[in-house]
Amino acid sequence: QVQLVESGGGLVKPGGSLRLSCAVSGFTFSDYYMSWIRQAPGKGLEWISCITSSGDTIYYADSVKGRFIISRDNTRNSLYLQMNSLRADDTAVYYCARADYYGSVNFDSWGQGTLVTVSS
Amino acid sequence: EIVLTQSPGTLSLSPGERATLSCRASQSVSSSYLAWYRQKPGQAPRLLIYRASSRATGIPDRFSGSGSGTDFTLTISRLEPEDFAVYYCQQYGSSPMYTFGQGTKLEIK
Numbered sequence: 417q418v419q420l421v422e423s424g425g426g427l428v429k430p431g432g433s434l435r436l437s438c439a440v441s442g443f444t445f446s447d448y449y450m451s452w453i454r455q456a457p458g459k460g461l462e463w464i465s466c467i468t469s470s471g472d473t474i475y476y477a478d479s480v481k482g483r484f485i486i487s488r489d490n491t492r493n494s495l496y497l498q499m500n501s502l503r504a505d506d507t508a509v510y511y512c513a514r515a516d517y518y519g520s521v522n523f524d525s526w527g528q529g530t531l532v533t534v535s536s
Numbered sequence: 537e538i539v540l541t542q543s544p545g546t547l548s549l550s551p552g553e554r555a556t557l558s559c560r561a562s563q564s565v566s567s568s569y570l571a572w573y574r575q576k577p578g579q580a581p582r583l584l585i586y587r588a589s590s591r592a593t594g595i596p597d598r599f600s601g602s603g604s605g606t607d608f609t610l611t612i613s614r615l616e617p618e619d620f621a622v623y624y625c626q627q628y629g630s631s632p633m634y635t636f637g638q639g640t641k642l643e644i645k
Contacts, residue, residue, distance in 0.1 A: 451634070461573075461581065461624055463634040475633045511580055521628035522571035524592065526580035 418442040418525045420512050425530030432502050432534075438495040438512030438527055446470070446490040449515040451523065452497045454508035454532075462508075465497065466515070480506075502534045538563050538629050540637035548645040555612040557640045559625035564605045569628040572601055572610045575639075576621045584623075585610060612642075620644050 424436040436452070451466040465486040466475045474486055485498040495512050509531050513523040539562040549555055559570070567588040573581035583592040585601035588608055598613040612619055625637040 453634075460639045461575075461626075461636040463632060463636065466633050477632045516586065519568065519628075521569050522583060522586045522626060523573075523581075523634075524583050524586075526582070528580055 418514070420514065420525060420527035422510065422512050422527045422530040425510065425532045427533045427535065428502055429536050430503060430534055433498070433500045434502065434532060436497040436499065436510055436530060440493050440495070445493040448517060449520040450488060450495045451513050451515060452486060453511045453513050453523070455511070456508040467495070499532070504534050506532060507534045508532060537631065538565060538627060538635055540625050540627060540635055542625060542637035542640045544640060546641045546643060548643050549615055550645045551615050551617055553615050555615055555642055557610040557623055559608040559610070559637050561606045561627065565627045567604050570603070570608050571626045573624045573626065574621050575624065576618070581624060
């Protein structure tokens, strides 16, 4: 079955960096757009970045543009998020999510999330 | 940027009752680009409805979606215990590519 498993979260100081990974299985990874979506404690969902199936086009939310870098390795069935210049308001659970195959307009599979805490 | 506003913020109902959740967009949204999710406590969201009215795989028929333009609705015909959760609408657009509503919490009365 479809599985997405995030890792790499943890406690980091303001201004620090962290790299999240998402290992997927159960589907042809290279066929799908993938996104990172985050949820601050007690808050709603915020989409932050998307990468096309081949990795040739990338999109970011304004809140992370210039600080975060999304990438993928289709040979390793893995999605990544390099997070730099972290701030307290980046504290959240980070989910990787698969966009639907036919239009990439919604998210039909999600990982369980990994918690990132930015604090001194 | 299209803003999605969900109402009510919290809805208190009893099992077996009917729930109606609203999602209003600040500009017209294509029905093809409107989805609904349910998030149970401590879990990732799960896709319920896509293209405004199509049920996702494995979603029971007590869930239905409707609407067009700027007004969309998620209806749960008979609430089951597992339906008490937070619900989000989401649209696909440009800059940002995807946006979510702030959520409606459905709680047991």
